[in-house]
Amino acid sequence: xxxxxxxxxxxxxxxGQNVTLSCEQNLNHDAMYWYRQDPGQGLRLIYYSxxxxxxxxxxxxxxxxxxxxxxxSFPLTVTxxxxxxxxxxxxxxxxxxxxxxxxxxxFGEGSWLTVV
Amino acid sequence: GQQLNQSPQSMFIQEGExxxxxxxxxxxxxxxxxxxxxxxxxxxxxxxxxxxxxxxSNGRLTAQFGITRKDSFLNISASIPSDVGIxxxxxxxxxxxxxxxxxxxxxxxxxxx
Numbered sequence: 001x002x003x004x005x006x007x008x009x010x011x012x013x014x015x016g017q018n019v020t021l022s023c024e025q026n027l028n029h030d031a032m033y034w035y036r037q038d039p040g041q042g043l044r045l046i047y048y049s050x051x052x053x054x055x056x057x058x059x060x061x062x063x064x065x066x067x068x069x070x071x072x073s074f075p076l077t078v079t080x081x082x083x084x085x086x087x088x089x090x091x092x093x094x095x096x097x098x099x100x101x102x103x104x105x106x107f108g109e110g111s112w113l114t115v116v
Numbered sequence: 117g118q119q120l121n122q123s124p125q126s127m128f129i130q131e132g133e134x135x136x137x138x139x140x141x142x143x144x145x146x147x148x149x150x151x152x153x154x155x156x157x158x159x160x161x162x163x164x165x166x167x168x169x170x171x172x173s174n175g176r177l178t179a180q181f182g183i184t185r186k187d188s189f190l191n192i193s194a195s196i197p198s199d200v201g202i203x204x205x206x207x208x209x210x211x212x213x214x215x216x217x218x219x220x221x222x223x224x225x226x227x228x229x
Contacts, residue, residue, distance in 0.1 A: 004158075006158075040224075041221070042219055042220065042221035043219045090159070092158075094217075103147055103208050104149060105161075105217050106161060107158035108158050109157055109158045110156070110157060110158045
């Protein structure tokens with residue numbers, strides 16, 4: 001099946017630990033994104049990547065890091081510097097990496113991260 | 117930064133009623149997208165609009181790209197229990213080289229028993 005796969009669905013982090021959320025897409029999309037969603041809230045952009053080996057900070061990048069070594073993969077690391085990491089994390093992708101009209105973004109099923 | 121104003125923030129309706137929600141902005145957009153999110157799941161694309169004035173339907177859902185390119189609405193006819201969820205609008209700005217798509221804060225739809 002074509003789509004965006006996030007794993008794990010549920011993740012628990014101890015204080016001071018780094019954790020990595022996986023995102024893989026087989027849609028051959030150029031652009032990939034990570035969003036954070038807090039309960040009852042909208043989506044906030046953490047990082048995005050338009051092309052392999054390149055990525056930009058979104059609105060709330062502090063305490064997070066990403067890599068884009070392969071077109072289909074865009075893992076997100078939540079570092080110990082992120083003081084309030086408990087949230088629902090959504091990975092997304094879209095076809096165009098160069099702007100323009102007609103860009104449509106598709107989402108994975110999300111990952112819940114809880115600090116224990 | 118640019119913002120999308122989505123309203124209403126929440127709605128409580130009876131099953132069978134029609135629903136209308138909208139998004140507005142002071143900026144012009146060249147793409148409008150509407151999503152539905154069920155609890156604990158990722159948003160699912162409902163309708164994509166790429167042209168000013170475009171009116172598109174998907175079953176009981178209808179969405180329009182406003183003529184001014186600054187707004188869009190989503191209508192749901194004859195609501196059913198599975199329509200419950202959060203509906204998000206999203207828009208892409210013209211000449212937006214970084215492909216960053218802006219999201220509204222969502223409309224939470226409740227259906228009263």
